Amino acid sequence: MTDQPTISVIIPVYNGERFLAEAIQSVLDQTLRPDEIIVVDDGSTDETGQIVAGLVKNAPVPIRYICQANSGPSIARNAGVHAAVGDLLAFLDADDIWLPTKLNKQVHMLHEHPELGYVGCHVRPQLVFREEWPATLNWAYWESQPPSYTSSALLILRSTWEQVGPFDPNRRLGEDADWVMRARDAGVQAAVVSEALLVKHLHDRNLSHQAAAMGGDLVAALHNSLRRKKAKRPD
Numbered sequence: 001m002t003d004q005p006t007i008s009v010i011i012p013v014y015n016g017e018r019f020l021a022e023a024i025q026s027v028l029d030q031t032l033r034p035d036e037i038i039v040v041d042d043g044s045t046d047e048t049g050q051i052v053a054g055l056v057k058n059a060p061v062p063i064r065y066i067c068q069a070n071s072g073p074s075i076a077r078n079a080g081v082h083a084a085v086g087d088l089l090a091f092l093d094a095d096d097i098w099l100p101t102k103l104n105k106q107v108h109m110l111h112e113h114p115e116l117g118y119v120g121c122h123v124r125p126q127l128v129f130r131e132e133w134p135a136t137l138n139w140a141y142w143e144s145q146p147p148s149y150t151s152s153a154l155l156i157l158r159s160t161w162e163q164v165g166p167f168d169p170n171r172r173l174g175e176d177a178d179w180v181m182r183a184r185d186a187g188v189q190a191a192v193v194s195e196a197l198l199v200k201h202l203h204d205r206n207l208s209h210q211a212a213a214m215g216g217d218l219v220a221a222l223h224n225s226l227r228r229k230k231a232k233r234p235d
Contacts, residue, residue, distance in 0.1 A: 006032035008086030012076035016094035032104035043070030072168035102197035117160035117188035
């Protein structure tokens with residue numbers, strides 16, 4: 001990695017008018033600003049496009065807007081990477097936010113540990129639109145501000161992305177877990193910055209909290225990982 005790597009931030013969004021401006025602002029407020037923000041609109045029917053247009057003019061870094069037919073988060077993120085120019089790739093879901101030192105601390109970790117191919121961070125939960133904790137969520141897990149390799153927590157070297165490949169376009173859930181498993185199976189080393197740098201908004205529309213579907217996708221990702229490992233074993 002170069003001493004001053006360029007950073008591209010990719011924000012996939014589908015009908016994200018409620019949270020999008022706050023998400024983008026959290027990127028603009030980074031103590032280490034990225035070189036570009038790419039918003040990939042996955043076929044929104046709300047005011048998503050107008051929100052982005054309103055932020056572009058006065059933004060201190062370039063914001064690019066890509067609109068595509070609704071195809072799911074994997075394809076949206078992959079489209080953002082295809083358009084990106086950065087040496088480092090970061091992803092932020094439109095309903096999450098970063099704390100101001102997120103990119104700075106992750107880039108520092110990559111500088112200090114050149115053997116790493118990507119880094120994550122811990123995540124802080126924030127309930128929205130509810131007065132009580134949803135029964136489907138593990139309160140103790142989230143309150144511990146756990147380490148995370150979810151897409152919004154990742155900062156990835158482009159060389160690692162090229163080695164591991166894109167998010168699986170056939171997945172609408174669990175695509176980040178699948179990517180991390182593929183990276184590990186490929187021998188890519190990773191680490192987590194030991195503090196919460198990502199704020200995860202928890203609400204009914206979180207794709208990652210559709211428990212039954214998410215569980216099935218994670219099981220499938222684990223099976224695929226086991227098949228890859230088995231294929232590497234000598235007969």
